[in-house]
Amino acid sequence: MRSQIAWQEASGELVGPVRGTRDGIDAVAVARDGRGSTTPGGGMRAAWRSARRDAEADRPLGFGLLAGWQKQVLGRPDVAFRTLPAFAKGGRERYGIHEETQARFDEYLSQATETATDVPLPARAARAYLDVCFFHPFDDGNARSALLTLGFVLAREQVFLEEVGPVRVPRYADDPVGAPALARLIHVLAGAVARRGEVLAQPSARRRCGRG
DSSP states (O other): OGGGSOGGGSSOOOOSOBOOSSOHHHHHHHHHHTSSOSOTTOHHHHHHHHHHHHHHTTOOOOHHHHHHHHHHHHTOSOOOOOOSOEEEGGGTEEEOOOTTHHHHHHHHHHGGGOSSOOSOHHHHHHHHHHHHHHHOOSSSOHHHHHHHHHHHHHHTTTBOOSOOGGGGSOOOTTOTTHHHHHHHHHHHHHHHHHHHHHHHHSOOHHHHHOOO
């Protein structure tokens, strides 16, 4: 299904910086790590901080980066690419495994941070998010890994979403409509942050008109 999506047309272009008063991924991390999570030391928050540092350093996206974040998410000293088929949606979706799976995954991830591309930023972020969801590289924590990946792709262009809840609804591998819809959603969410920032940056009517 991935190759059938017209990613170049999936969303409008998005140029940073776009930054609001709230970090949506950090808010998700705080909520998760604070509600009885077994992950020590605020794993998701630590992983998001690492992802943001990697974005600032302009690092290319690959499985090595994801694995580093996932160690913090899961609180484990090491994580590896899964070695067995994975299942989701109550067994409806099966994600197979063969000798080329990890190499193909890395190839697809690298497309999200290519400098010469005609795919808009929201579409690249959406595609990378879905790549993690459906390659399902880890035995556990793939939804969190997908969110960190999306945030990283946007953060490399200095774009930060205030709200990521709508992104985190269930996604299906065989949905040709849902993939471009996710790209458009990311564009809408970022646009809302940008518009609020413009409003907040405007002087008030009182200050424009003066007191006289």
